[in-house]
Amino acid sequence: MHELGRLEDLPQDYRDELQRLNLVPLWPNLRALLPPNMPSRHTRPTHWPYATLKPLLMRAGELTPMHKAERRVLVLANPGHGLENMKASPAIYLGMQLLLPQEWAPAHRHTPNAVRMIVEGRGATTTVHGEKCPMERGDLILTPTGQWHEHEHSGSEPVVWLDVLDLPLMYYAEVSYAIEGQRQDVKPGRGDEVYARGGVVPTPYFERGREDYPMLRYPWQDARAALVALAKSQPGLGCVQVSYVNPDTGRDVQNNLGYYALMLRPRQTLRLPARSPSQVFHAIEGQVDVAVPAAESAAESAAASAAVPVAEAASEHRFTLAEADTCCTPGYEAVTLTNRSASEPAFLFIADESPLHRKLGVYEVRG
Secondary structure: OOOOOOHHHOOHHHHHHHHHOOOOOOHHHHHHHOOOOOOOOOOOOEEEOHHHHHHHHHHHHHHOOHHHHOOOEEEOOOHHHOHHHOOOOOOOEEEEEEEOOOOEEEEEEEOOOEEEEEEEOOOEEEEEOOEEEEOOOOOEEEEOOOOOEEEEEOOOOOEEEEEEEOHHHHHHOOOOOEEEOOOOOOOOOOHHHHOOOOOOOOOOOOOOOOOOOOOOEEOHHHHHHHHHHHHHHOOOOOOEEEEOEOOOOOOEOOOOOEEEEEEEOOOOEEEEOOEOOOEEEEEEEOOEEEEEOOOHHHHHHHHHHHOOOHHHHOOOEEEEEOOOOEEEEOOOOOEEEEEOOOOOOEEEEEEEOHHHHHHHOOOOEOO
């Protein structure tokens, strides 16, 4: 590939005139915008151990009352994007949220789509668009774009959950905002009860409402049972995974991010192919080793920030997910997962950017 002209090659008076008129020459920046063969990636493989995060989250509960926080969250920020940008990947925001007994996180609605993956505790509920959803460990609860939602805790122990939002995408598009509201009136009925049996959905003779999001709570006991049944019925299946979908359409539950549950058999090693979207892995049950190759550009960036030799930084990234741990991996890199247990399965929750990439027409698998 031939070398392009540099900005420094242009006369200073010409550059000054371009700047005065808010103009930029493309050719000195073309390779950065359109690199050959592989996109530039800032997302680094990053691991957030819950054992080290939890004490800081609990201390936040002591330091900051709910009326001073509205949402008491520690953001899981990827250093490759800059901690101040508060994102785990180009389109994914992660936060670990704490709700203490007898607290109420007031109602609001916002443009970013969100889901809650419950990490621990009992006795809390999330009310979304008037539907009151119990929050049990491993449950996935949707709070779609524009829908009122609030969290309330009537139990006796802290409740913690992982927030996953497409906030970076909305912020980049300059459409991110929130509106505060009042406590919602709870409506009768719950989608997770109406759609509790796979393959059986309500006949659309009558207006049911919430057609875009007919099911807001996806109980972990149902997702886990589906994984166990799939593994039993297809013992030769390499990747035992289910997708969280809209039960009316079979499509992704939300617009831009995809959500899945994965089971690893005892001692199973699974290599996920290199795909364009970044991924987030959260351990619900068991311990899982994660291995990610380090791209050269990411290694050079890591070496520069950590003041270590490139050769050392460029080695494969490896870490172990214990229960409630979370990690993220960049796109275009294969990920290898290994269940550390010889006797019990391991279960992971996964979030990725696949729906967004498909909409943009850039979804890609590289083997």
